[in-house]
Amino acid sequence: MKKKVIALKLKRIFKNHNLSNNHSKICADYLLKAELINAQSHGLVRLKMYCDRLKKGLISSKPKIKVKKISSSISHINADNSIGFVAADLGIKIAIQNAKKTGIGLVAIKKSGHYGLSSFYAEQAVKKNLLVFCFTNAPPALAPHGTKKALFGTNPICFGAPTGKAPFIFDSSASMINRGKIRRAEKLGLKIPYGVALNKKGKITTNAKEALLGTQLPIAGFKGSGLAWMVDILSGVLTGSSHGGKTKDPFDDFSGPQNVGHLFITINPKVFSGNSFLKEIKKNIKLVKKLPKAKGFSSIMYPGERKNKIYKKNINKDIFVSSKILKEINELDVVK
Amino acid sequence: MKKKVIALKLKRIFKNHNLSNNHSKICADYLLKAELINAQSHGLVRLKMYCDRLKKGLISSKPKIKVKKISSSISHINADNSIGFVAADLGIKIAIQNAKKTGIGLVAIKKSGHYGLSSFYAEQAVKKNLLVFCFTNAPPALAPHGTKKALFGTNPICFGAPTGKAPFIFDSSASMINRGKIRRAEKLGLKIPYGVALNKKGKITTNAKEALLGTQLPIAGFKGSGLAWMVDILSGVLTGSSHGGKTKDPFDDFSGPQNVGHLFITINPKVFSGNSFLKEIKKNIKLVKKLPKAKGFSSIMYPGERKNKIYKKNINKDIFVSSKILKEINELDVVK
Numbered sequence: 001m002k003k004k005v006i007a008l009k010l011k012r013i014f015k016n017h018n019l020s021n022n023h024s025k026i027c028a029d030y031l032l033k034a035e036l037i038n039a040q041s042h043g044l045v046r047l048k049m050y051c052d053r054l055k056k057g058l059i060s061s062k063p064k065i066k067v068k069k070i071s072s073s074i075s076h077i078n079a080d081n082s083i084g085f086v087a088a089d090l091g092i093k094i095a096i097q098n099a100k101k102t103g104i105g106l107v108a109i110k111k112s113g114h115y116g117l118s119s120f121y122a123e124q125a126v127k128k129n130l131l132v133f134c135f136t137n138a139p140p141a142l143a144p145h146g147t148k149k150a151l152f153g154t155n156p157i158c159f160g161a162p163t164g165k166a167p168f169i170f171d172s173s174a175s176m177i178n179r180g181k182i183r184r185a186e187k188l189g190l191k192i193p194y195g196v197a198l199n200k201k202g203k204i205t206t207n208a209k210e211a212l213l214g215t216q217l218p219i220a221g222f223k224g225s226g227l228a229w230m231v232d233i234l235s236g237v238l239t240g241s242s243h244g245g246k247t248k249d250p251f252d253d254f255s256g257p258q259n260v261g262h263l264f265i266t267i268n269p270k271v272f273s274g275n276s277f278l279k280e281i282k283k284n285i286k287l288v289k290k291l292p293k294a295k296g297f298s299s300i301m302y303p304g305e306r307k308n309k310i311y312k313k314n315i316n317k318d319i320f321v322s323s324k325i326l327k328e329i330n331e332l333d334v335v336k
Numbered sequence: 337m338k339k340k341v342i343a344l345k346l347k348r349i350f351k352n353h354n355l356s357n358n359h360s361k362i363c364a365d366y367l368l369k370a371e372l373i374n375a376q377s378h379g380l381v382r383l384k385m386y387c388d389r390l391k392k393g394l395i396s397s398k399p400k401i402k403v404k405k406i407s408s409s410i411s412h413i414n415a416d417n418s419i420g421f422v423a424a425d426l427g428i429k430i431a432i433q434n435a436k437k438t439g440i441g442l443v444a445i446k447k448s449g450h451y452g453l454s455s456f457y458a459e460q461a462v463k464k465n466l467l468v469f470c471f472t473n474a475p476p477a478l479a480p481h482g483t484k485k486a487l488f489g490t491n492p493i494c495f496g497a498p499t500g501k502a503p504f505i506f507d508s509s510a511s512m513i514n515r516g517k518i519r520r521a522e523k524l525g526l527k528i529p530y531g532v533a534l535n536k537k538g539k540i541t542t543n544a545k546e547a548l549l550g551t552q553l554p555i556a557g558f559k560g561s562g563l564a565w566m567v568d569i570l571s572g573v574l575t576g577s578s579h580g581g582k583t584k585d586p587f588d589d590f591s592g593p594q595n596v597g598h599l600f601i602t603i604n605p606k607v608f609s610g611n612s613f614l615k616e617i618k619k620n621i622k623l624v625k626k627l628p629k630a631k632g633f634s635s636i637m638y639p640g641e642r643k644n645k646i647y648k649k650n651i652n653k654d655i656f657v658s659s660k661i662l663k664e665i666n667e668l669d670v671v672k
Contacts, residue, residue, distance in 0.1 A: 070607050073409060074439050103410050106440050108608045131574065146636045147627035159566045161573075168569070170562040202630075219556035226506040226639045229624075230495045233504070237497075237616045238467065240609050244623035265601065271406050272444045273576050280573045287580035288565075291483035294538075300482045303562045 001321050006044075006329075007032055013047065013332045017054040018061035023086050030085045030116045036314045037307045041180030042116050044321060045187060048328045049250050050083060058257050059083050059113055065090065073102045076239075077109040081257040084115030088262055092121040092134075099130050099266035108239040109262040114138070114250050118158030119171040119304070121264065126160040126167035129278075131267040134158040134171075137235040137242070137260060139249035141179050143215040145225035148202055150215040151245035154179045155231035160304070162269075163285060164278045169304030174228035175216040182208050182216070183251065188322065235261040337657050342380075342665075343368055349383065349668045353390040354397035359422050366421045366452045372650045373643045377516030378452050380657060381523060384664045385586050386419060394593050395419050395449055401426065409438045412575075413445040417593040420451030424598055428457040428470075435466050435602035444575040445598040450474070450586050454494030455507040455640070461602050462496040462503035465614075469601040470494040471571040473578070475585035475594075477515050479551040481561035484538055486551040487581035490515045491567035496640070498605075499621060500614045505640030510564035511552040518544050518552070519587065524658065571597040 007028050014024035027050070034043035053059040063082035067090070069075050075094050079087035091109045098105030115121070118134040125132035138153025154173035161168040173179075176196035185192050186208035197211035198204060205211050218224025236243025241261025248258045269277035289300045321329070343364050350360035363386070370379035389395040399418035403426070405411050411430050415423035427445045434441030451457070454470040461468035474489025490509035497504040509515075512532035521528050522544035533547035534540055541547055554560025572579025577597025584594045605613035625636045657665070 071439060074607055076608050103407060104440060104442050106603065131570070143630070144624045144627060144636065146630055146633040147624070148630045149627045151624060151627060159570075161569050168565075170566050172559045172562060176556070219559055220512070222639075223508045223555055226508060229504075229639065230506050232620065233497050233617065234467070234495075237613060237620055238603070238605055238608055240612070240616075243616065244620040267442065267574070269574055271410055272412050272574055276576070277573060280576075280579065281569065284568065284573055284580040288480045288483070288487060291480060291485045291487060294479070294482055294484045297482040300480065303558075303565065 001319050001326075003032065003036075003319055006035075006319060006321070009329055009333045010047070013051065013329070016332075016334070017051055019054075019083070020062070023083070026089050027083060027085045030089075030120055032319075033120060034116060035319050037117075037119075037311050038314070039117055039180075039307075041178060041184045044325050044329065045180075045184050046114075046250075047325075047332065051332055053113070053250060053254070054083070056254055058254060060257075063087075067094065073098050073104050074106045075108075077107065079109055079112040081111050081113065081259075084113040084260060084262075087112040088115040088121050088136075091262060092124050092132075092264055095132070095264040095266040096125050096128050096130060099125075099268045100128065103268045103271035105130075105264070105266035107264045109264075110239045110241040110259070111257065112241070112260045112262055113258045114260060115262060117171065118156050119160070119169045119307070122158050122160035122169050122171065123167050125264075125266050126162050126169065129162045129269070131162075131269055132158075132160045133263075133265040134160075135231050135235040135263045137232050137247055138179065139247045139253070139258075140245045141216045142175055142218050142225065142228050144229065145218070145222040148215070152225070152228035152232055153247060154216060155228040155235075157227060157231060161281060162278065163281050163302070166305050166308035168281070168285075168302050169307070171303070172219075174218050174224045174231065176219060177216075179216065182211050186212060188324065234263045239263055337655050337662070339368065339372075339655055342371075342655060342657070345665055345669045346383070349387065349665070352668075352670070353387055355390075355419070356398070359419070362425050363419060363421045366425075366456055368655075369456060370452055371655050373453075373455075373647050374650070375453055375516075375643075377514060377520045380661050380665065381520050382450075382516075382586075383661075384668065387668055389449070389586060389590070390419070392590055394590060396593075399423075403430065409434050409440050410442045411444075413443065415445055415448040417447050417449065417595075420449040420596060420598075423448040424451040424457050424472075427598060428460050428468075428600055431468070431600040431602040432461050432464050432466060435461075435604045436464065439604045439607035441466075441600070441602035443600045445600075446576040446595070447593065448577070448596045448598055449594045450596060451598060453507065454492050455496070455505045455643070457600065458494050458496035458505050458507065459503050461600075462498050462505065465498045465605070467498075467603040467605055468494075468496045469599075470496075471567050471599045473568050473571040473583050473597055474515070475583045475589070476581045477552045478511055478554050478561065478564050480565065481554070481558040484551070488561070488564035488568055489583060490552060491564040491571075493563060493567060497617060498614060499617050499638070502641050502644035504617070504621075504638050505643070507639070508555075510554050510560045510567065512555060513552075515552065518547050522548060524660065571599045575599055
């Protein structure tokens with residue numbers, strides 16, 4: 001399907017759900033972006049969910065977003081239950097401004113929702129030659145170490161840095177795989193990999209539905225659990241959002257707004273190293289790339305490099321949309 | 337052995353290596369602290385290494401540490417090859433001051449050395465009611481994902497937050513176990529766990545010596561490798577220190593100073609949530625602690641809680657020093 005056609009449809013759908021022209025464009029762009037980097041788990045498959053929540057008023061279509069400027073480095077945003085894309089898009093732009101002005105930016109966002117991929121926002125800061133952390137919490141998916149009930153979200157940690165070429169973007173959930181992949185597998189009737197989730201009884205399952213009702217496994221046991229807890233503190237407790245398993249699942253829980261929190265930290269490397277940061281990171285990447293390769297590897301890539309290649313390849317191609325999802329889109333795309 | 341006796345011996349040893357009275361006390365305190373939290377891998381076992389490097393002038397006993405104040409939030413320290421403890425102790429104190437003043441502190445340290453455990457410094461910020469990140473790089477130990485040669489250090493990521501009780505401190509290397517544990521196993525003739533390191537030929541080994549010559553395994557494959565790379569950028573490239581596998585091994589490489597880098601980020605939660613941060617994090621911890629426990633767990637602990645308990649138990653007891661290490665200490669403790 002032509003990208004232009006999908007973009008138009010998406011924008012129209014959001015506008016029909018009462019979002020402003022500008023907010024509709026932001027949402028359409030991010031959903032499309034997910035498809036373009038083959039992160040289908042965060043793309044069109046989620047459109048209906050966003051619309052369902054908009055219809056029920058759980059996402060505010062006309063949010064009164066308040067930005068509280070604490071200092072020239074620090075801002076606190078109350079997103080008033082806006083769709084996550086819109087709140088985070090504003091937040092990262094302020095975090096970029098702040099770091100450009102003072103060397104460091106810190107932006108906390110409360111009362112937001114699922115914002116897609118952290119890398120969407122990290123990339124924007126990196127393109128302005130900043131280092132960046134993006135943290136967000138998510139609905140219960142992981143059992144804290146030593147327990148048998150899901151409480152933490154898959155809570156990604158995302159870090160970006162400029163390289164002079166494709167952005168270095170490390171974006172990793174604290175779980176073996178991200179929840180969106182399991183959601184998509186459920187929707188499309190696919191199996192999930194072995195060893196990434198347990199069913200309700202605590203046994204390993206490859207059935208997506210069972211996994212969603214059970215718990216996902218953290219990376220490296222207590223280490224992954226600790227990372228997820230850290231992200232819950234940073235994006236939930238610190239920002240004044242939901243935390244401790246209270247973040248609502250956007251797909252299943254219509255009892256209220258999600259109240260997701262995000263935290264962005266931006267650093268201008270120029271304050272420490274003038275213009276030599278780029279020179280040094282290029283050297284760094286070169287050193288890693290020329291190491292002897294392990295079996296099965298034809299080239300060594302840094303985090304974010306492969307996604308960037310995929311994006312460049314996809315940008316000039318049509319997008320594959322499964323018949324199931326196309327049906328959803330067309331049902332939503334009713335001209336008022 | 338009485339703590340007081342060891343402390344006295346350590347201080348005397350550092351003074352005999354030309355460190356000032358104050359710097360000797362700082363070093364003795366941190367080495368002892370490692371023993372008190374049962375992190376023997378970062379304690380007395382390292383004394384001889386520090387002394388060897390001091391004797392050869394690879395650690396400067398009288399460093400001319402320069403602090404460059406970039407703004408009221410940001411400082412850049414040139415540690416002039418001081419012992420890591422001294423540089424990091426100064427750095428974290430400045431990072432604390434900065435966050436107390438402006439809400440956020442960012443301190444980069446270059447030309448430093450191995451500084452013990454990140455948690456030593458995180459704890460100080462947490463005790464002042466701040467959130468904190470501590471990053472440091474380390475000599476080659478991990479093979480980047482897709483390669484078969486060690487280049488990244490075990491590069492810990494450390495995060496701390498106040499809880500009203502024992503500090504929440506997540507301090508985790510990007511490797512399955514920290515390198516100090518392998519060093520100590522080698523020194524004391526112990527085996528290392530299965531599945532944490534490969535020998536030179538790429539086979540799993542439980543022999544510590546073989547592991548040190550081979551590569552350590554990262555947590556969760558490409559995720560651990562990405563985390564280690566992130567820490568190398570933050571503490572190496574950004575601070576203006578060694579990176580890309582150029583950090584010298586303090587035990588084996590006497591060809592020059594280590595040139596380790598550290599990065600501290602401190603955040604005052606009050607800027608976002610007034611005094612409610614503590615109330616909320618207490619709620620958060622309570623929610624996790626009351627989850628149903630998995631088999632084999634009698635209680636759920638947050639990161640840092642167990643170490644804190646160990647410290648409190650050990651603080652009133654003598655310290656066990658193996659005969660091998662006692663011999664080293666006594667050989668170094670010669671009154672000039």
